[in-house]
Amino acid sequence: MHVKRVELSNFKSFGGTTDVPLLPGFTVISGPNGSGKSNILDSLLFCLGLASSKGMRAERLPDLVNQNQAKRRTTAETIVTATFDISDIDPELLRDEANDPPAQVDGSGDGCADRSCKFGVQNGHSHLNGNRQNGQLSSQNGQNGQSGHLAQDWRVTRRLRVTPQGTYTSNYYINGEPCTLNQLHEQLQRFRIYPEGYNVVLQGDVTSIISMNARERREIIDELA
Amino acid sequence: MHVKRVELSNFKSFGGTTDVPLLPGFTVISGPNGSGKSNILDSLLFCLGLASSKGMRAERLPDLVNQNQAKRRTTAETIVTATFDISDIDPELLRDEANDPPAQVDGSGDGCADRSCKFGVQNGHSHLNGNRQNGQLSSQNGQNGQSGHLAQDWRVTRRLRVTPQGTYTSNYYINGEPCTLNQLHEQLQRFRIYPEGYNVVLQGDVTSIISMNARERREIIDELA
Amino acid sequence: RRTAFQEAFVAVNENFQSIFAELSDGDGYLQLDDSQDPFNGGLNLVAHPKGKPVRRLASMSGGEKSLTALSFIFALQRYRPSPFYAFDEVDMFLDGANVERLSKMIQQQAQQAQFIVVSLRRPMIESAERTIGVTQARGAYTQVLGINLAKSASS
Amino acid sequence: RRTAFQEAFVAVNENFQSIFAELSDGDGYLQLDDSQDPFNGGLNLVAHPKGKPVRRLASMSGGEKSLTALSFIFALQRYRPSPFYAFDEVDMFLDGANVERLSKMIQQQAQQAQFIVVSLRRPMIESAERTIGVTQARGAYTQVLGINLAKSASS
Numbered sequence: 235m236h237v238k239r240v241e242l243s244n245f246k247s248f249g250g251t252t253d254v255p256l257l258p259g260f261t262v263i264s265g266p267n268g269s270g271k272s273n274i275l276d277s278l279l280f281c282l283g284l285a286s287s288k289g290m291r292a293e294r295l296p297d298l299v300n301q302n303q304a305k306r307r308t309t310a311e312t313i314v315t316a317t318f319d320i321s322d323i324d325p326e327l328l329r330d331e332a333n334d335p336p337a338q339v340d341g342s343g344d345g346c347a348d349r350s351c352k353f354g355v356q357n358g359h360s361h362l363n364g365n366r367q368n369g370q371l372s373s374q375n376g377q378n379g380q381s382g383h384l385a386q387d388w389r390v391t392r393r394l395r396v397t398p399q400g401t402y403t404s405n406y407y408i409n410g411e412p413c414t415l416n417q418l419h420e421q422l423q424r425f426r427i428y429p430e431g432y433n434v435v436l437q438g439d440v441t442s443i444i445s446m447n448a449r450e451r452r453e454i455i456d457e458l459a
Numbered sequence: 460m461h462v463k464r465v466e467l468s469n470f471k472s473f474g475g476t477t478d479v480p481l482l483p484g485f486t487v488i489s490g491p492n493g494s495g496k497s498n499i500l501d502s503l504l505f506c507l508g509l510a511s512s513k514g515m516r517a518e519r520l521p522d523l524v525n526q527n528q529a530k531r532r533t534t535a536e537t538i539v540t541a542t543f544d545i546s547d548i549d550p551e552l553l554r555d556e557a558n559d560p561p562a563q564v565d566g567s568g569d570g571c572a573d574r575s576c577k578f579g580v581q582n583g584h585s586h587l588n589g590n591r592q593n594g595q596l597s598s599q600n601g602q603n604g605q606s607g608h609l610a611q612d613w614r615v616t617r618r619l620r621v622t623p624q625g626t627y628t629s630n631y632y633i634n635g636e637p638c639t640l641n642q643l644h645e646q647l648q649r650f651r652i653y654p655e656g657y658n659v660v661l662q663g664d665v666t667s668i669i670s671m672n673a674r675e676r677r678e679i680i681d682e683l684a
Numbered sequence: 685r686r687t688a689f690q691e692a693f694v695a696v697n698e699n700f701q702s703i704f705a706e707l708s709d710g711d712g713y714l715q716l717d718d719s720q721d722p723f724n725g726g727l728n729l730v731a732h733p734k735g736k737p738v739r740r741l742a743s744m745s746g747g748e749k750s751l752t753a754l755s756f757i758f759a760l761q762r763y764r765p766s767p768f769y770a771f772d773e774v775d776m777f778l779d780g781a782n783v784e785r786l787s788k789m790i791q792q793q794a795q796q797a798q799f800i801v802v803s804l805r806r807p808m809i810e811s812a813e814r815t816i817g818v819t820q821a822r823g824a825y826t827q828v829l830g831i832n833l834a835k836s837a838s839s
Numbered sequence: 840r841r842t843a844f845q846e847a848f849v850a851v852n853e854n855f856q857s858i859f860a861e862l863s864d865g866d867g868y869l870q871l872d873d874s875q876d877p878f879n880g881g882l883n884l885v886a887h888p889k890g891k892p893v894r895r896l897a898s899m900s901g902g903e904k905s906l907t908a909l910s911f912i913f914a915l916q917r918y919r920p921s922p923f924y925a926f927d928e929v930d931m932f933l934d935g936a937n938v939e940r941l942s943k944m945i946q947q948q949a950q951q952a953q954f955i956v957v958s959l960r961r962p963m964i965e966s967a968e969r970t971i972g973v974t975q976a977r978g979a980y981t982q983v984l985g986i987n988l989a990k991s992a993s994s
């Protein structure tokens with residue numbers, strides 16, 4: 235299992251919609267100071283609900299919306315979608331309490347072109363059409379509603395909307411279907427992705443394992459056991 | 460004014476006595492990880508009494524004594540001497556409350572060979588003879604007790620002794636004469652060297668100016684004003 | 685619960701010892717405050733980089749701390765692999781030789797999991813299978829360029 | 840006391856503005872929470888690296904934070920110089936171009952004060968008047984070697 239791509243719309247220093255394709259194995263991200271490298275990692279944490287706003291260097295969630303259009307009078311939003319290749323995982327792991335049997339998670343065909351798009355028409359559909367297949371979300375996975383097939387892709391989307399007054403709403407979707415943060419975390423746990431996990435090490439944090447107290451360090455093993 | 464040399468005896472990863480000569484202008488210290496670069500900066504902070512033990516990455520002062528000779532049965536000690544070239548400073552700055560007039564600070568001829576050496580005969584005199592002038596401490600300055608001449612060097616020494624039981628004593632000396640930490644700090648202040656000063660930035664600390672709260676930052680300006 | 689912990693602890697400790705030896709060219713191991721009742725205390729890292737006598741963790745150099753922390757992270761990974769790892773400038777304290785050592789270990793671990801590593805250091809960039817370039821022109825948005833290094837083609 | 844503070848604040852602010860422009864290629868200045876009664880509030884750094892719109896300090900990148908902090912330190916220095924400055928790896932977050940920029944500024948400031956800079960970065964080492972090499976062989980003590988770079992001789 236690996237991350238195939240991250241699509242960022244209006245997230246921090248990313249304007250419009252940017253597609254970041256990723257491959258298995260060893261990838262380096264490099265570039266000048268302030269260009270947006272750490273922001274890509276923040277977008278993964280944002281999308282998977284793995285960090286608080288401060289954990290993404292934002293004082294509050296609205297700070298995550300690209301702020302180049304300063305004095306806007308309409309609701310602004312940022313959307314990040316992470317697509318995982320799950321072709322090599324045990325289908326048992328894809329259990330979804332809301333929607334048994336497992337293969338339904340991907341196959342319902344609820345593409346955004348079929349009903350009023352959950353992501354808001356004002357964004358056009360460029361965000362969700364990163365694969366250039368108009369509105370056919372689940373067809374990315376090679377099957378449309380047929381249970382029993384192995385799903386290829388598993389997609390998580392988070393949308394944050396901020397009103398001009400500064401209030402905001404945050405919504406999560408798995409394969410285009412709304413879900414709660416708890417449901418998302420449960421599924422991520424089955425994939426061994428945890429909010430307190432040590433698979434993401436942010437800039438400046440590598441030596442925190444050394445400076446933390448001994449009990450906290452032991453609890454890391456508790457979590458894994 | 461600049462640091463001419465730092466002599467480290469038994470300090471952290473420095474065994475024996477090591478002489479680190481320094482010149483004015485721009486000097487880089489480089490080398491592999493764990494070789495002792497940061498320890499040289501710690502030795503300056505130690506010598507001038509500018510940091511607590513934790514500020515030198517030691518849990519307690521005794522951790523600063525070179526620990527390669529593990530199970531020793533006698534008192535161990537570490538000594539660090541920093542020598543400043545003060546040939547370009549205003550002699551007014553050398554006021555010493557204990558010993559007016561100013562030029563006496565250097566000229567008393569109390570070299571360690573004249574009386575029982577304050578640094579302990581068991582260390583031999585190699586530490587204080589960095590300049591290879593046996594016991595003539597003040598002759599390094601080109602004058603022996605004649606007031607009115609400009610002093611060339613100004614030397615601070617700190618000695619930390621640790622008993623096998625783990626108790627310790629710390630003593631400061633200016634030009635070989637015992638002094639209190641307060642007297643040392645007063646003289647350093649006249650030279651514009653402060654414990655809370657920003658002239659020493661330790662490894663990992665550069666961005667602390669950004670993460671400190673606004674009041675602390677304003678107090679930095681208070682200090683300088 | 686204690687059996688599960690013991691099993692995890694023993695496995696992670698074994699991993700830590702061999703990984704630390706490889707990264708820091710020294711000996712290191714994990715130690716429980718209370719081995720009879722682990723939950724009564726904490727977990728300590730005992731580290732002898734390059735065969736130096738044991739010293740408190742806090743007095744290690746910046747590079748030594750980084751390698752010790754990374755050895756622990758890799759030890760956790762070998763026991764319970766995550767599908768992906770995202771590291772942001774974990775090599776910032778390391779000298780050139782240690783960046784090289786770390787990048788070789790990541791190459792090895794990347795056979796089992798996806799590694800996305802932000803780095804400015806050349807030995808790390810040269811060890812990766814590919815680089816994603818990120819830039820931001822003045823007054824514009826971040827742009828992303830994929831740079832595929834044809835590893836098989838170069839020497 | 841307030842006059843002394845005001846005088847210091849104005850001077851450091853002027854220095855900060857020109858140094859920040861040189862290091863970060865952008866605009867930055869100091870701002871008091873309460874300019875009527877400075878002691879009633881704190882001091883903020885307003886930073887627009889590379890002409891980016893103002894953002895909270897916390898959201899700046901590692902490199903941007905370093906340059907902003909160093910601009911402040913140099914601004915203090917120009918107002919009240921210390922006889923020596925000791926920097927330990929203050930360039931660890933900086934990309935190559937910014938290490939270069941920082942090293943040129945240190946060269947400039949080093950005309951007025953002594954700079955002792957620990958660094959692993961090549962542009963910093965090449966800008967210095969000399970390097971002190973530090974090594975520690977396995978099982979031995981730290982050794983110090985002075986390496987004098989004959990700047991006038993090389994290209």
Ligand SMILES: Nc1ncnc2c1ncn2[C@@H]1O[C@H](COP(=O)(O)OP(=O)(O)OP(=O)(O)O)[C@@H](O)[C@H]1O
Pocket residue numbers: 245246247248265266267268269270271272273274297298299300301302437818891894898899900901902903932
């Ligand atoms: N909401 C936002 N809108 C626009 N730009 C933003 C927003 N939030 C952060 N930024 C910008 O993103 C930039 C930081 O990006 P990032 O931290 O990813 O840089 P980086 O490539 O990791 O740099 P470094 O190498 O210095 O760590 C900052 O310049 C900041 O101004």
Ligand SMILES: Nc1ncnc2c1ncn2[C@@H]1O[C@H](COP(=O)(O)OP(=O)(O)OP(=O)(O)O)[C@@H](O)[C@H]1O
Pocket residue numbers: 470471472473490491492493494495496497498499522523524525526527662736739743744745746747748777973
């Ligand atoms: N009391 C002591 N006796 C002997 N060795 C010590 C003592 N205190 C610290 N050390 C050793 O000094 C070394 C650290 O030195 P230092 O922090 O100066 O390294 P450094 O050159 O700055 O490395 P880096 O580039 O990784 O920051 C450690 O290996 C530590 O074991």
Ligand SMILES: [Mg+2]
Pocket residue numbers: 271272273437772900901902
């Ligand atoms: Mg970054």
Ligand SMILES: [Mg+2]
Pocket residue numbers: 496497498662745746747927
């Ligand atoms: Mg160091």
